[in-house]
Amino acid sequence: MSGLALLAAARVLALTGATVLTGGPAGTIEKGTVLVTDGVITAVGPAVAVPAGATVVDLAGRFVMPGIIDAHSHTAVEGNVNECTDAVTAEVRIADVLDHRDVNIYRQLAGGVTTANVLHGSCNAIGGQNAVVKYRWGQGPEGLVFKEAPRGVKFALGENPKRANVRAPGTARWPATRMGVEALIRDTFLRARHYRDEWAAYERRRKAGAAGLVPPRRDLRLELVRDVLDGTVLVHAHCYRSDEILMLISLAEELGFKIRTFQHVLEGYKVATEIARHGAGASTFSDWWAYKMEAWDAVPHNAAVMASHGVRVSLNSDSNELARRLYWEAAKAVKYGGASEEEALKMITLNPAWQLGVDRWVGSIEAGKHADLAVFNTHPFAPDARVEMTLVEGQVMFDRAKDVQARSAR
Amino acid sequence: MRAASVVLPVLLAAGAPLAAETVAIVGARVVTVSGPVLPRATVVMADGRIAAVGADAAVPAGARRIEADGKTLYPGLIDGLTTLGLTEIGSVPGSVDTTETGDVNPQVRAWAAVHAHSELIPVARANGVTAALAAPQGGLVSGQSALIRMTGDTQASLTLKAPAAMHVVYPTGRPAFEVSQLFQEPELKTFEERQKDKKRNQEKALRRLGTLLDEARAYGRGAGAPAADGAGPAPDLPLAALGPVASGALPLVVRADAEEDIRAAVRFAAERGLKLVVAGGLEAWRAADLLKQNDVAVLVNVDRLPRRESDAYDAAYTNAAALHRAGVRFAIVSDDASQSRNLPYEAAMARAFGLPAEAALRAITLSPAEIFGVADRLGSIDAGKSATLVLATGDIMDHRTQVTDVWIDGVPQSLETRHTRLFESFRARP
Numbered sequence: 001m002s003g004l005a006l007l008a009a010a011r012v013l014a015l016t017g018a019t020v021l022t023g024g025p026a027g028t029i030e031k032g033t034v035l036v037t038d039g040v041i042t043a044v045g046p047a048v049a050v051p052a053g054a055t056v057v058d059l060a061g062r063f064v065m066p067g068i069i070d071a072h073s074h075t076a077v078e079g080n081v082n083e084c085t086d087a088v089t090a091e092v093r094i095a096d097v098l099d100h101r102d103v104n105i106y107r108q109l110a111g112g113v114t115t116a117n118v119l120h121g122s123c124n125a126i127g128g129q130n131a132v133v134k135y136r137w138g139q140g141p142e143g144l145v146f147k148e149a150p151r152g153v154k155f156a157l158g159e160n161p162k163r164a165n166v167r168a169p170g171t172a173r174w175p176a177t178r179m180g181v182e183a184l185i186r187d188t189f190l191r192a193r194h195y196r197d198e199w200a201a202y203e204r205r206r207k208a209g210a211a212g213l214v215p216p217r218r219d220l221r222l223e224l225v226r227d228v229l230d231g232t233v234l235v236h237a238h239c240y241r242s243d244e245i246l247m248l249i250s251l252a253e254e255l256g257f258k259i260r261t262f263q264h265v266l267e268g269y270k271v272a273t274e275i276a277r278h279g280a281g282a283s284t285f286s287d288w289w290a291y292k293m294e295a296w297d298a299v300p301h302n303a304a305v306m307a308s309h310g311v312r313v314s315l316n317s318d319s320n321e322l323a324r325r326l327y328w329e330a331a332k333a334v335k336y337g338g339a340s341e342e343e344a345l346k347m348i349t350l351n352p353a354w355q356l357g358v359d360r361w362v363g364s365i366e367a368g369k370h371a372d373l374a375v376f377n378t379h380p381f382a383p384d385a386r387v388e389m390t391l392v393e394g395q396v397m398f399d400r401a402k403d404v405q406a407r408s409a410r
Numbered sequence: 411m412r413a414a415s416v417v418l419p420v421l422l423a424a425g426a427p428l429a430a431e432t433v434a435i436v437g438a439r440v441v442t443v444s445g446p447v448l449p450r451a452t453v454v455m456a457d458g459r460i461a462a463v464g465a466d467a468a469v470p471a472g473a474r475r476i477e478a479d480g481k482t483l484y485p486g487l488i489d490g491l492t493t494l495g496l497t498e499i500g501s502v503p504g505s506v507d508t509t510e511t512g513d514v515n516p517q518v519r520a521w522a523a524v525h526a527h528s529e530l531i532p533v534a535r536a537n538g539v540t541a542a543l544a545a546p547q548g549g550l551v552s553g554q555s556a557l558i559r560m561t562g563d564t565q566a567s568l569t570l571k572a573p574a575a576m577h578v579v580y581p582t583g584r585p586a587f588e589v590s591q592l593f594q595e596p597e598l599k600t601f602e603e604r605q606k607d608k609k610r611n612q613e614k615a616l617r618r619l620g621t622l623l624d625e626a627r628a629y630g631r632g633a634g635a636p637a638a639d640g641a642g643p644a645p646d647l648p649l650a651a652l653g654p655v656a657s658g659a660l661p662l663v664v665r666a667d668a669e670e671d672i673r674a675a676v677r678f679a680a681e682r683g684l685k686l687v688v689a690g691g692l693e694a695w696r697a698a699d700l701l702k703q704n705d706v707a708v709l710v711n712v713d714r715l716p717r718r719e720s721d722a723y724d725a726a727y728t729n730a731a732a733l734h735r736a737g738v739r740f741a742i743v744s745d746d747a748s749q750s751r752n753l754p755y756e757a758a759m760a761r762a763f764g765l766p767a768e769a770a771l772r773a774i775t776l777s778p779a780e781i782f783g784v785a786d787r788l789g790s791i792d793a794g795k796s797a798t799l800v801l802a803t804g805d806i807m808d809h810r811t812q813v814t815d816v817w818i819d820g821v822p823q824s825l826e827t828r829h830t831r832l833f834e835s836f837r838a839r840p
Contacts, residue, residue, distance in 0.1 A: 381809060
């Protein structure tokens with residue numbers, strides 16, 4: 001893999017000779033070429049003309065796939081991911097506490113991850129705002145932000161928001177039941193609706209030239225929930241049991257908002273039809289189970305069953321460790337429930353891209369998308385699979401050969 | 411109390427619904443582990459044991475013949491560190507028996523409490539794990555583990571060897587984590603003060619452990635000598651349990667990750683003539699020389715983050731390969747219960763990062779059998795050993811491979827689990 005040192009500066013980059021798992025309509029391309037110009041994929045195919053002056057990287061024998069997208073992460077969060085003091089904390093923002101120096105970013109690049117949905121914790125029925133990040137390692141705090149990504153917010157149902165497993169000292173926080181969680185979300189949305197109407201009335205009067213108007217008091221919490229009602233903020237709802245999944249669908253349809261993803265959603269396989277009908281995605285663990293009561297009916301076939309019912313499924317990590325081997329988490333969807341390899345690959349690329357609202361830019365190797373790529377020594381599902389190189393927008397963010405070389409120099 | 415290792419007669423104790431049958435598996439690629447891979451061979455099992463292995467092995471008259479062309483036959487996988495049988499649902503205390511109260515519990519015995527009807531056992535078995543070390547956790551001395559097989563309807567029928575080892579958590583000097591700490595103001599101390607506290611706590615715990623072993627030795631001598639009044643010494647279960655550890659007969663599994671803790675544990679064991687096994691061993695690669703010199707085996711968990719921020723990103727992945735190169739004995743373990751089924755994939759990660767494929771497989775079969783003293787019965791496909799076998803559609807370390815058949819002591823096992831039952835109930839729900 002010579003010439004890699006030049007890659008960072010190259011305007012036009014041609015990755016040649018690899019098996020390209022595009023994750024898009026082109027499927028798998030043997031001995032394909034991926035052409036990258038200024039960080040954007042400009043061509044991909046078996047017979048792409050390489051322009052003069054392009055930096056050519058020979059990847060014969062290797063496999064290239066889209067950069068992996070982790071739809072549930074807490075990487076690069078400085079300190080606690082949970083603002084637990086209230087059951088609704090929609091005003092707090094993960095983007096305010098991102099640590100761009102977190103070594104886990106680099107470690108996950110070494111596992112092929114290029115984009116992550118950094119979520120607030122699951123302490124609250126309606127928690128804080130997410131940050132969709134690009135792993136632009138070494139480019140400062142602003143460099144982490146995935147600028148095109150829509151805003152999102154964490155919801156949580158079940159044991160965590162009702163504080164079943166972690167009990168803080170002092171007066172118990174409301175709610176303590178799944179009934180209470182439902183009532184709290186309902187109440188918050190009704191108040192947000194009222195808040196929206198208050199502001200609309202104020203604007204109407206102001207435009208009509210009314211004198212002596214006092215604007216309503218700004219409420220950052222309700223503002224965010226209002227934006228959920230308006231469809232500009234995506235809801236990522238942590239959940240486990242099928243009853244709470246159905247509860248939120250019915251509440252959302254009654255109050256007029258959409259759930260973008262169910263997160264964890266370990267019993268999604270029991271209500272896959274309802275999830276598909278609502279149009280929500282599902283972001284799950286491949287095979288975690290038995291760690292708490294609400295994870296007791298988890299099955300490793302969950303991803304494949306939901307996918308077969310038409311749900312856009314992703315496999316996530318929720319862990320700095322697991323994030324480094326999501327390519328093997330995807331392979332488990334083939335083993336359990338019989339997803340096709342192509343479908344399984346989408347569970348860590350195109351499907352999470354859609355779930356985060358960034359599929360126009362990432363998630364597959366297609367002309368016009370960001371050149372976020374993971375290069376493997378063999379097929380990513382194979383037992384010898386190892387990431388050799390990871391690119392974000394055409395820039396090499398991880399290069400195993402260089403990493404190993406740097407160690408021996410130390 | 412009998413302190414010596416008890417090896418239970420497995421076949422007599424077996425309570426499985428199906429009997430050991432005479433079976434010939436014909437045409438599979440046979441990965442013997444102890445010897446070369448046989449590209450196409452026959453394996454015959456009878457009376458719960460492997461009767462013959464070889465390309466030309468004859469199929470006995472009356473044997474059930476299983477055509478296994480294109481499949482691969484492995485010895486049953488052995489997970490050398492788990493809490494299988496001791497835990498069901500992590501957050502439900504009533505279902506968890508991994509951790510006794512207090513610091514010193516050598517007298518607690520996993521095989522007294524392994525839950526034969528745990529839903530976790532068939533799940534591990536369905537992916538080829540046929541035996542596991544069920545080990546207590548926590549405190550300073552956690553208790554005694556048993557090697558159990560993944561079938562049976564009583565704890566006795568599960569138990570292959572008990573005790574298999576005594577388990578100790580190497581004292582780091584840091585107080586054990588408790589949830590309540592999350593809600594307390596941190597103690598304001600300088601780095602030096604904290605280091606001093608840590609060292610003092612650690613030394614105290616080590617002195618305590620050393621004293622316990624000295625007392626166990628003395629207790630053992632006393633137990634053998636007739637007392638003047640004829641009553642003998644007062645019974646002391648903890649000291650009696652530690653006797654075989656102090657004499658070097660029973661392996662002492664010490665959980666330690668940091669290089670300095672691993673090195674100190676090796677010295678501690680060497681000074682006292684203990685038979686040490688390191689568990690966890692995140693930085694074992696940094697102490698490989700010392701581990702090799704002292705012939706200390708390591709139970710490695712591969713899928714972990716490096717211990718230090720400055721470590722290579724793949725330090726945990728390459729750990730096993732480094733131990734292999736240095737000639738250190740090791741097994742790859744899940745160090746879990748519900749994730750035990752992923753044992754072959756832990757081995758795969760070590761393999762992707764430099765551990766030869768044969769060594770990776772050995773680390774989840776014959777090596778743990780050797781470390782826990784059952785290699786005469788388990789861990790490889792050899793005539794005379796237990797017919798504990800796994801038939802798979804391909805490379806067992808490949809996530810896409812399906813396990814199609816499992817035999818434990820010659821008895822075919824159901825591959826149905828809580829998961830397959832739920833899957834079948836809901837897969838076609840409209």
